[in-house]
Amino acid sequence: MTDTARPTAGAKTDALKLRYGPSAMPAAGPWNATLDVLLGHRSVRGYTSEPVPAGTLETLIAAAQSAATSSNLQTWSVLSVNDAAKRKVLMEVANNQKHITESPIFLCWLADLSRNGRMAEQEGFTLEGLPYIETFLVAAIDAALAAQNAVVAAESLGLHTVYIGALRNDPERVAKLLELPPGVVCVFGLCVGHARAETKSEVKPRLPQSAILFHERYDTSGEAEKRRAYDAEMTAFSKRHEMSQYTWTERVKSRLGPLKGMSGRHKLKAALRSLGFPLS
Amino acid sequence: MTDTARPTAGAKTDALKLRYGPSAMPAAGPWNATLDVLLGHRSVRGYTSEPVPAGTLETLIAAAQSAATSSNLQTWSVLSVNDAAKRKVLMEVANNQKHITESPIFLCWLADLSRNGRMAEQEGFTLEGLPYIETFLVAAIDAALAAQNAVVAAESLGLHTVYIGALRNDPERVAKLLELPPGVVCVFGLCVGHARAETKSEVKPRLPQSAILFHERYDTSGEAEKRRAYDAEMTAFSKRHEMSQYTWTERVKSRLGPLKGMSGRHKLKAALRSLGFPLS
Numbered sequence: 001m002t003d004t005a006r007p008t009a010g011a012k013t014d015a016l017k018l019r020y021g022p023s024a025m026p027a028a029g030p031w032n033a034t035l036d037v038l039l040g041h042r043s044v045r046g047y048t049s050e051p052v053p054a055g056t057l058e059t060l061i062a063a064a065q066s067a068a069t070s071s072n073l074q075t076w077s078v079l080s081v082n083d084a085a086k087r088k089v090l091m092e093v094a095n096n097q098k099h100i101t102e103s104p105i106f107l108c109w110l111a112d113l114s115r116n117g118r119m120a121e122q123e124g125f126t127l128e129g130l131p132y133i134e135t136f137l138v139a140a141i142d143a144a145l146a147a148q149n150a151v152v153a154a155e156s157l158g159l160h161t162v163y164i165g166a167l168r169n170d171p172e173r174v175a176k177l178l179e180l181p182p183g184v185v186c187v188f189g190l191c192v193g194h195a196r197a198e199t200k201s202e203v204k205p206r207l208p209q210s211a212i213l214f215h216e217r218y219d220t221s222g223e224a225e226k227r228r229a230y231d232a233e234m235t236a237f238s239k240r241h242e243m244s245q246y247t248w249t250e251r252v253k254s255r256l257g258p259l260k261g262m263s264g265r266h267k268l269k270a271a272l273r274s275l276g277f278p279l280s
Numbered sequence: 281m282t283d284t285a286r287p288t289a290g291a292k293t294d295a296l297k298l299r300y301g302p303s304a305m306p307a308a309g310p311w312n313a314t315l316d317v318l319l320g321h322r323s324v325r326g327y328t329s330e331p332v333p334a335g336t337l338e339t340l341i342a343a344a345q346s347a348a349t350s351s352n353l354q355t356w357s358v359l360s361v362n363d364a365a366k367r368k369v370l371m372e373v374a375n376n377q378k379h380i381t382e383s384p385i386f387l388c389w390l391a392d393l394s395r396n397g398r399m400a401e402q403e404g405f406t407l408e409g410l411p412y413i414e415t416f417l418v419a420a421i422d423a424a425l426a427a428q429n430a431v432v433a434a435e436s437l438g439l440h441t442v443y444i445g446a447l448r449n450d451p452e453r454v455a456k457l458l459e460l461p462p463g464v465v466c467v468f469g470l471c472v473g474h475a476r477a478e479t480k481s482e483v484k485p486r487l488p489q490s491a492i493l494f495h496e497r498y499d500t501s502g503e504a505e506k507r508r509a510y511d512a513e514m515t516a517f518s519k520r521h522e523m524s525q526y527t528w529t530e531r532v533k534s535r536l537g538p539l540k541g542m543s544g545r546h547k548l549k550a551a552l553r554s555l556g557f558p559l560s
Contacts, residue, residue, distance in 0.1 A: 061306070
């Protein structure tokens with residue numbers, strides 16, 4: 001039922017080596033089994049048909065609701081989709097990512113200002129703060145904090161996950177499919193399930209801590225050199241996994257360089273407005 | 281060094297009772313020690329001067345970088361602030377929340393499109409995707425996923441935390457203080473440290489799962505009744521903690537009702553634009 005009780009001797013060094021590569025390991029301090037879970041994360045894009053134990057969804061949502069929420073506003077909701085036809089539409093929206101139709105649990109995480117809006121309507125007051133981009137951002141951030149707790153919970157239980165940001169390729173189609181009222185948008189999806197053996201990829205290396213962690217002020221010194229070292233690390237990683245070899249720089253270029261890399265997401269502002277977020 | 285190894289017998293029921301109240305406990309399934317950590321979260325607003333063990337910051341950041349990041353873009357950074365004068369300014373921005381000057385670790389989480397922007401400049405290509413609200417949202421969400429992993433890591437080590445969304449009261453002052461380049465904004469702060477005994481509050485109840493978790497389609501049935509039951513739960517909670525008694529409905533009304541409840545955050549759009557986020 002838990003893999004957090006396994007011994008951690010040596011696990012810290014192993015975990016840091018996989019995450020940063022052997023030459024960029026940070027001088028991390030205290031460690032425990034929960035950190036093994038956190039450091040061991042990798043996104044999994046292929047699931048078996050094995051169901052999850054009864055009550056798993058409720059466990060994950062209890063973890064999600066335990067995350068902080070700005071001023072306890074609770075401006076997020078989550079929608080579980082099992083219907084095969086609906087899963088198929090979601091897969092189409094997300095550039096045909098097949099795992100959306102495979103995983104025993106699929107969750108749509110919703111930035112949701114409508115619940116508080118209905119409250120105000122029922123009680124006869126006005127929420128002047130609702131139309132602002134700040135309030136949309138609170139909802140999106142709180143949905144992310146909640147979802148990440150669900151991910152940690154799932155992975156601590158030996159399950160695997162992958163976020164589906166590509167549901168933002170067409171938020172209006174998703175909203176129509178899930179019958180979302182105005183003031184609700186699906187900010188991302190999440191697959192949860194048992195990984196197929198061949199999809200259990202290695203932990204993906206990240207930029208060295210010195211490239212993303214600053215002290216007292218923002219600092220770009222040595223940044224280009226750090227990026228080149230990481231490019232080499234990522235080339236080796238992609239080589240080990242028999243994908244087409246690419247550097248991190250090339251990856252960012254293909255994703256953010258030409259507008260077509262955004263798969264329609266450059267239209268997000270118009271979509272949000274049509275879904276009831278004025279973004280004032 | 282770890283509190284995740286403690287036995288969990290009975291812990292599940294206790295944790296769910298505190299989080300939902302005795303009458304709204306969900307039928308949660310599998311459980312483990314990491315779930316005890318997740319369910320046990322409460323925001324702490326008062327810290328002792330006790331330092332954290334050496335390497336704690338690096339451990340938290342390793343956890344943060346292990347969270348998923350959209351297309352591995354890594355569009356977030358984090359800035360540790362120890363300088364007392366800078367902490368004081370951050371406290372002022374955040375409605376004088378004194379814990380910002382107390383906690384041994386204070387982190388500013390940054391949505392950061394500038395690093396990828398500098399990469400493109402150095403390598404002589406253009407990132408057409410950078411100016412879009414979608415890309416800002418990716419950065420903010422990825423910062424949130426990362427920060428939540430750091431929070432879970434800290435709490436698994438027996439430390440406490442509180443997010444400081446109020447740094448968005450004046451993002452331009454924060455950016456100037458921390459010397460952020462264009463394309464970087466602090467989306468929230470985070471205190472990490474040892475709770476003062478008197479600030480260890482009880483776990484705060486949340487809305488029942490049936491009010492925020494939907495199946496196949498969005499569903500508002502019975503919503504007003506669920507809210508009233510939760511209002512009663514929150515009144516009892518605030519009574520136990522000798523704060524002024526309020527319902528959840530009253531709390532939301534005071535925070536989002538009049539514009540002054542936003543403490544300047546209704547100007548976020550203009551601030552983001554001035555910081556180099558066109559929000560196209």
